[in-house]
Amino acid sequence: MLDVQQLTRRYGDKIAVDDVSFTVGDGQMIGFVGGNGAGKTTTMRMTMGLLAPDAGQVLWQGCPASAADRAHFGYMPEERGLYPKQPILDQLVYLARLKGMSAPAARAEALELLERFGLAERVKDKLEKLSLGNQQRVQIAAAVMASPTCLVLDEPFSGLDPTAIDQMADLLRERASHGIPVLFSSHQLDLIDRLCDGLVILAKGRVVAKGSKDELESRGRVRHRLVASTDLGWVRDIAGVVTEDVDGRTALLEFVTPEAQRTVLTEALRRGEVLELARVRPTLSEIYREVAA
Structure with a gap:
């Protein structure tokens, strides 16, 4: 279980994230919703340990999340973090090995994911040679490799065509069915409505609503x-x-x-x-x- 407790982050006099708390239970998919500048990306970066909070903490399975815990999280940043001039298969194997996979196992999983995303014929291509949508597919593959214990995905559906959206949705459902907590942000509210067990809505750095859709409807x-x-x-x-x-x-x-x-x-x-x-x-x-x- 991923438990975000009272996270706060300031930039000078501006409070970007203000006392944000929510929980993503094992096997749950939680949608993170908010307008531009609402604080979603900053919250996700603090969850991953990439930014230090000014207040609050992140718990993993009831204990403060450590660097070792987060090393097993799958993370997809808002801006792509892969190497544009490296072949896509090589860098997926490299990133999976950093998480402890053997080279043969990493190669087998990378090939399976690339096949699933329709990129089996492009495994030797450099990332920069792919369309933006296909680059997004590779970024998603990097996040879900090496059996992550938790997934934190910032706008994973951005730039994907309908077929890729369905593929990604199926992939997230599979991971959640195996007990993995999944937190993802999206401006595509129809997708969150279709996929998520619950949602967290941010506005101006604060949680203004959270819960299941039925709970939010009752309000x-x-x-x-x-x-x-x-x-x-x-x-x-x-x-x-x-x-x-x-x-x-x-x-x-x-x-x-x-x-x-x-x-x-x-x-x-x-x-x-x-x-x-x-x-x-x-x-x-x-x-x-x-x-x-």
Whole structure:
């Protein structure tokens, strides 16, 4: 389990990360969400020990994370950290050997990953000869090699085409299924919605929300969609109802009280048929906009 506790980082008078805490349990995938400058990358660098926090600590399996612990973490930086003029297979083997793998085992795993990412014919190419998307694939391969105990990935899906996104998603699911905690940041909220067990939302260096999507939904507004056989313009006049939108026989409503919901349902049935009255689940984008505003 990766446990980030009250991390704080200042740059002069600016507080870049302010008392950030969250947990990534074994086998969990947690999405790290926030706008540019929210503090995600700084938090990840402190988690990896690349930056020293001004306050707080990072625990690994209940103890302060050591350099030896972090040596077994898989890390993908926001900016690619590979060698542009080195053949991709050679440097993947080299990086895996730094983590303790034997040369034959490292070569076998690197070839397997490159095959999986459609790069089997490019193993001798220098990194700089690859497209940006393929360079991203190699960076991902470097992060997941040598059986990492934890994955910390900064924007791993950036620049990937839909096929590569699906390949990467499958890879992360596999690692999580083996009990590895996975923390990754992304601006692609649909991916986080699809993949993650929970999320942490940062704004201006602070955690403004965290938890599972169901937990975050329960904090927000509860809206209902009403579909009837007759025009619903009359709902605007019902006390205790916030009318977000009415379009003929469809309305999006927020009921301030249970009595208001019963009143609307009774009146709609008096006027005709009720085809639907259902709670509308907010999208992750709506949750993010609400808490990060």
